[in-house]
Amino acid sequence: MNPARSYHHGDLRKALIDATASLAAEKGPDSVSLREVAKRARVSHAAPYHHFKGKAELLHAVALEGFRLMDVEMSRALSRNIQGTAYDRLGALGAAYIRFAAKNPHYFRAMFRGVAPDKAFPDPDDHGQKNFNGLVAAVQACRGETGKPSRATMDQVLAAWAIVHGMACLWVERGFCGTPFERLGVRVLSQRVIACCRPLFDAR
Amino acid sequence: MNPARSYHHGDLRKALIDATASLAAEKGPDSVSLREVAKRARVSHAAPYHHFKGKAELLHAVALEGFRLMDVEMSRALSRNIQGTAYDRLGALGAAYIRFAAKNPHYFRAMFRGVAPDKAFPDPDDHGQKNFNGLVAAVQACRGETGKPSRATMDQVLAAWAIVHGMACLWVERGFCGTPFERLGVRVLSQRVIACCRPLFDAR
DNA sequence: AAATAATCTTTACACTGTCAAGATTATTTC
């Protein structure tokens, strides 16, 4: 039997998540409606309620998918830079963060628009945590530190995260409009910022 | 004649902006409806359309008001630190940026949620530009540079902006949940990140 | 005083999120 044409959809949950993401990519995140998502999945307007408690939970699922995809990209960036300095790897990590946001603004927005406060929905795999641990390890490697991260290390982790997150947000939300950075591409901007911050993490 | 009770409101435009801001502060930015804004201003649900083309333009006006308020705070921060090093002033500027976002998350969100792309609405005073120029000047002062800012200076401007903006976004959107930074307050976090980045801007 | 413009209200419409009740299919139980 063809599951695509049966009364039951087969894998509607994933279809809804994908439809939401693509719809957000096309029309912006604020104009994604549950009904159009359902229509795009060729399903009635109330069908999503059998897989999600409501719109918020669907958007949260999109966010989790985003964290998963980002985790994949970050891991790739690390594995591509095994034969480099520790700072090369940290820089590659940061560049991957920004590149992911620029390439998938819809996912990125879903990930950082009030997702955390709704702790009602648990994170099965917690890719966000994995990303964070990878960042800590990369900073530690730069400082030649092992074991429990020191406070100075955690301060640098905070700084590194803030830098790339700020760049990502400003780019995604068009924050550079009206400034001299307006004309530059993400690649150039991220490269410059990372090079500029090198003395912070590569000290000695 | 009492303007508050006449058929004409008197200063409905400002009342609508304020109502939108306070409503966003209470119920979150996504659940602010034009109709409730109008109700809060004791006016019929279609009255706002005589002052704004639609919901988007009203939100844009809130964003502009946010830039104005932020400009005030940043100027204050500068004037409070006249008798300090150049880096003190830059740090104060950054701290003010983060503090503003933490104290006025609704304004901050309105300012950086796809405001720029709608270039249809002009900015009368452009406080965003003023803020940016202040940042450039502060970085230049740290480097003892005068005249046209060099590329190295602009790179540092980019880095400084990204750092404080990233911190602000992560705090406002609860991005630190699930990390060791979760328990710390904004003040501590911003202070640490600024101190941590000092060698970048205070070099020599 | 009359005419015009600005401001606000009323009415209407399509669209939204959500729920309840019923229809259809899959899975379990005997």
Place this chain on the structure above:
DNA sequence: GAAATAATCTTGACAGTGTAAAGATTATTT
């Protein structure tokens, strides 16, 4: 395998939403 149960999807309904058009009221200009 047949009956019972659960899972999934549909239909219908409701209050709220943004927006537009047309009418009512007040300010401003002529």
